[in-house]
Amino acid sequence: MLGGVGAVVVLLALGYFVMGDSEEAPSAAAAEVAPAYLDLSRIPDLKPLEGTSAELWTSMNELMARYTTPPFGPTSVPFGDRLMIQGKRSFPAILNGFKRLDLTTAHGVQVGWKIQTLLLQGLSGHDVNFSWHKETRPEDVAFNQRVIEQWFQAWEVAGEDDEIWKEIAKHKGIPPGLAKSAPAAGADTSEKSDM
Structure with a gap:
């Protein structure tokens, strides 16, 4: 060495x-090159699933806000449980809250890990796991941002379709044949002019 x-x-x-x-x-x-951070705010918020009432959508977003509000502890868990009761209907609200976490803080990383646990154990139903880093170093922040982006991409591809979630779990990611071409969170999506 x-x-x-x-x-x-x-x-x-x-x-x-x-x-x-x-x-x-x-x-x-x-x-040493600093890792490239993604601007997760560039990912559009997901809309509620069809058939979700405005009242339920508001309630799920409030539960997510309470779940992610510091400090995370035993009082936070019931909010996550109430989201899980809604099944895949809560997925958009959870993902919208997921992308708003401050991953440069220990709290943000801890809650992010808990959110991923909600998604992989309770909602995707097929052990989909994009991994998670439990540190706040720049490379860990960048990694976790990519994980959140992958969850958005997986939801866009699979939605409520259990068969596609099984394929994502089997391939440990979105299989190339199912991937949709979507701009990355860090990509410039503004229209360019020839002028």
């Missing part, structure tokens, strides 16, 4: 001497 570190030090020193004083040797910090 030290041999690899020694080789890097030698290469950096060699680079410094070869480039001379006019240029600086690349630093280790410059070599």
Whole structure:
């Protein structure tokens, strides 16, 4: 292991001497690239499923707000349970709340993990799991944002169709034949003009 570190030090020193004083040797910090964050607010809010009354939709959104309000603890659990009782009808409200979490905080990460548990155990019904990181490092935030984006994509593809959820679980993601081309959360979706 030290041999690899020694080789890097030698290469950096060699680079410094070869480039001379006019240029600086690349630093280790410059070599690290910050992970790209997704702008989850660019994902449009999901609409309630057909047949969902305005009163029920409002209630599910209120339950989600209470479920995600700090601090998460035993008093939060009943709100998640009440959402799960609604089955897939609650999926849009849960996903809309999921994308609003502040994943740079320990609370946001903890609640995100709990939301994913609601989705994978109670609602998708087929052990769909896109994984989750329980830290707040930049690479973990970026990873968890991609997980949330995957849940939105899976819902767009599968909706209430249990057979498609089974396929997503089997392939541990959306099978290529089912994937829809949709802009990523970080993509620019504004119309471009030829002018």
